[in-house]
Amino acid sequence: MHRTPIMTCEALDRLAGARLFFKCENLQKAGAFKSRGACNAVFSLSEKQARRGVLTHSSGNHAAALARTARLRGIPAHIVMPQNSRRVKIDAVRSYGGSLTLCEPTLPSRESTARRVQEETGATFIHPYDDARVIAGQGTAAVELLEQVPDLDVLIAPVGGGGLLSGTLIAAKQMRPGIRVLAAEPKLADDAYRGWKTGRFVAVERSDTVADGLRTSLGKLTFPIIMDLVDEILLASEDAIVDATRQTLERAKTVVEPSAAVPLAALIENDVRLDGQRVGVILSGGNLDLSDLPW
Amino acid sequence: MHRTPIMTCEALDRLAGARLFFKCENLQKAGAFKSRGACNAVFSLSEKQARRGVLTHSSGNHAAALARTARLRGIPAHIVMPQNSRRVKIDAVRSYGGSLTLCEPTLPSRESTARRVQEETGATFIHPYDDARVIAGQGTAAVELLEQVPDLDVLIAPVGGGGLLSGTLIAAKQMRPGIRVLAAEPKLADDAYRGWKTGRFVAVERSDTVADGLRTSLGKLTFPIIMDLVDEILLASEDAIVDATRQTLERAKTVVEPSAAVPLAALIENDVRLDGQRVGVILSGGNLDLSDLPW
Numbered sequence: 001m002h003r004t005p006i007m008t009c010e011a012l013d014r015l016a017g018a019r020l021f022f023k024c025e026n027l028q029k030a031g032a033f034k035s036r037g038a039c040n041a042v043f044s045l046s047e048k049q050a051r052r053g054v055l056t057h058s059s060g061n062h063a064a065a066l067a068r069t070a071r072l073r074g075i076p077a078h079i080v081m082p083q084n085s086r087r088v089k090i091d092a093v094r095s096y097g098g099s100l101t102l103c104e105p106t107l108p109s110r111e112s113t114a115r116r117v118q119e120e121t122g123a124t125f126i127h128p129y130d131d132a133r134v135i136a137g138q139g140t141a142a143v144e145l146l147e148q149v150p151d152l153d154v155l156i157a158p159v160g161g162g163g164l165l166s167g168t169l170i171a172a173k174q175m176r177p178g179i180r181v182l183a184a185e186p187k188l189a190d191d192a193y194r195g196w197k198t199g200r201f202v203a204v205e206r207s208d209t210v211a212d213g214l215r216t217s218l219g220k221l222t223f224p225i226i227m228d229l230v231d232e233i234l235l236a237s238e239d240a241i242v243d244a245t246r247q248t249l250e251r252a253k254t255v256v257e258p259s260a261a262v263p264l265a266a267l268i269e270n271d272v273r274l275d276g277q278r279v280g281v282i283l284s285g286g287n288l289d290l291s292d293l294p295w
Numbered sequence: 296m297h298r299t300p301i302m303t304c305e306a307l308d309r310l311a312g313a314r315l316f317f318k319c320e321n322l323q324k325a326g327a328f329k330s331r332g333a334c335n336a337v338f339s340l341s342e343k344q345a346r347r348g349v350l351t352h353s354s355g356n357h358a359a360a361l362a363r364t365a366r367l368r369g370i371p372a373h374i375v376m377p378q379n380s381r382r383v384k385i386d387a388v389r390s391y392g393g394s395l396t397l398c399e400p401t402l403p404s405r406e407s408t409a410r411r412v413q414e415e416t417g418a419t420f421i422h423p424y425d426d427a428r429v430i431a432g433q434g435t436a437a438v439e440l441l442e443q444v445p446d447l448d449v450l451i452a453p454v455g456g457g458g459l460l461s462g463t464l465i466a467a468k469q470m471r472p473g474i475r476v477l478a479a480e481p482k483l484a485d486d487a488y489r490g491w492k493t494g495r496f497v498a499v500e501r502s503d504t505v506a507d508g509l510r511t512s513l514g515k516l517t518f519p520i521i522m523d524l525v526d527e528i529l530l531a532s533e534d535a536i537v538d539a540t541r542q543t544l545e546r547a548k549t550v551v552e553p554s555a556a557v558p559l560a561a562l563i564e565n566d567v568r569l570d571g572q573r574v575g576v577i578l579s580g581g582n583l584d585l586s587d588l589p590w
Binding site: 005024026027031088246249250253254255256286288290291293295 | 300321322326383541544545548549550551581583585586588590
């Protein structure tokens with residue numbers, strides 16, 4: 001793993017009304033925080049398990065991270081991806097030597113296709129987020145951020161399946177019991193928000209948010225962790241997500257994918273009243289498709 | 296000024312066959328190294344000179360930098376820009392409060408328009424590169440780079456009007472007499488290359504390279520400095536410049552404008568045989584027009 005740097009940008013601070021400290025997981029290996037969880041999971045397998053390889057279904061960054069980590073350990077990686085995944089993410093899996101199977105862009109299709117591949121290969125399934133080894137790995141981004149910027153008032157992470165958010169919550173609330181941890185979610189995939197408001201698990205109903213890394217529902221492990229520990233879940237509109245993505249490239253000169261811009265979008269769009277507080281923002285990934293920009 | 300950070304990227308190292316240390320002037324105030332020269336020039340004016348304001352003609356980044364610096368000193372900035380300048384650069388001048396006059400995209404039109412504005416206002420003309428104060432300011436990027444990475448074998452900078460290259464040469468050859476300093480220039484604006492090959496000043500004949508910051512000819516001050524001190528001038532094709540721009544966004548996740556990618560393009564395209572040497576690369580600016588990408 002890279003110990004990724006912290007980036008600051010006065011222009012983005014002005015937009016958000018807070019002092020932002022961006023944890024640059026867009027500069028992580030394979031371009032996203034997903035490398036952390038994949039690495040923790042793959043290297044915790046026994047020799048016997050590892051020999052038959054690993055398997056996952058993912059909208060992209062977990063897939064690339066798993067393929068890369070499997071190659072580091074010298075074992076096969078079988079990847080099931082929705083056929084509407086972004087080209088840049090499909091290419092990344094191929095470039096890391098992953099064995100690719102495309103499926104319909106629905107959770108049932110992803111799961112049934114993955115089951116079939118698992119029966120054929122005997123590979124160990126590494127869930128993109130609902131796996132304790134993965135959650136623990138993702139939490140290391142927050143651990144580093146709190147070491148690099150010790151005096152944060154608030155931390156904010158995007159939420160899709162909830163692996164990053166769960167790991168962030170466990171790490172941050174342990175290291176700094178007084179810290180506020182917020183989550184940011186696209187309005188078009190607001191299952192975590194609705195679950196948090198009602199206390200009951202709800203599934204995502206559509207899969208068309210531009211934040212393609214956040215199209216999934218929470219899992220059996222991540223749902224209770226998030227309900228227990230998160231302080232607030234903020235929503236972001238599609239327009240705000242696209243604008244925050246663009247502002248991050250234009251003002252901070254750093255390349256992020258739309259999912260990574262959801263926290264900034266939510267801070268700008270909601271009346272959070274941070275009044276200049278010090279806010280850690282996990283910039284989750286940088287795998288933006290430069291041939292198909294969202295603006 | 297920002298003391299801009301150094302960025303490294305293994306994927307770009309592999310493309311260039313060298314260890315690259317990028318001096319991130321794309322993260323400089325106003326998005327380019329031009330802020331350094333403008334600042335040195337504006338703050339060296341007497342009170343009496345300063346009161347009547349400053350004036351320049353520029354394809355963009357010098358204009359924005361001068362407008363910003365003039366505002367810092369509280370004096371007017373009169374800016375003459377070619378009408379084919381990129382939107383992002385025109386907007387930047389306006390956002391810093393510069394008073395804008397558009398002209399034809401030729402050096403004679405820039406110069407005659409600037410003369411007219413000078414007669415009307417009495418402002419001090421700050422040439423974008425052929426000015427000793429500007430050259431000295433631009434050289435501070437190399438001074439910092441050599442402090443941040445002391446053991447460089449080679450340094451490479453883009454060359455347009457030659458202000459950055461002249462400052463870089465004077466600073467680097469003084470601080471590290473043994474260092475090799477290379478320049479990189481678009482094939483479509485190869486006046487420095489032809490001057491270096493023949494020993495005689497030649498002017499740029501066309502102004503259509505995608506590297507819009509490098510469309511100008513060398514000046515009376517910069518030509519002899521460069522002829523005297525530069526070790527080699529490399530050329531880059533338009534395709535290589537566009538590809539290097541894109542690779543820098545895609546691999547290093549940092550936003551650069553085409554002019555800033557010309558050194559990387561030249562290192563990739565030419566057989567420079569650097570064999571893993573440590574090469575400092577001045578990433579001159581990051582004002583990429585995200586609504587009009589060159590690919």
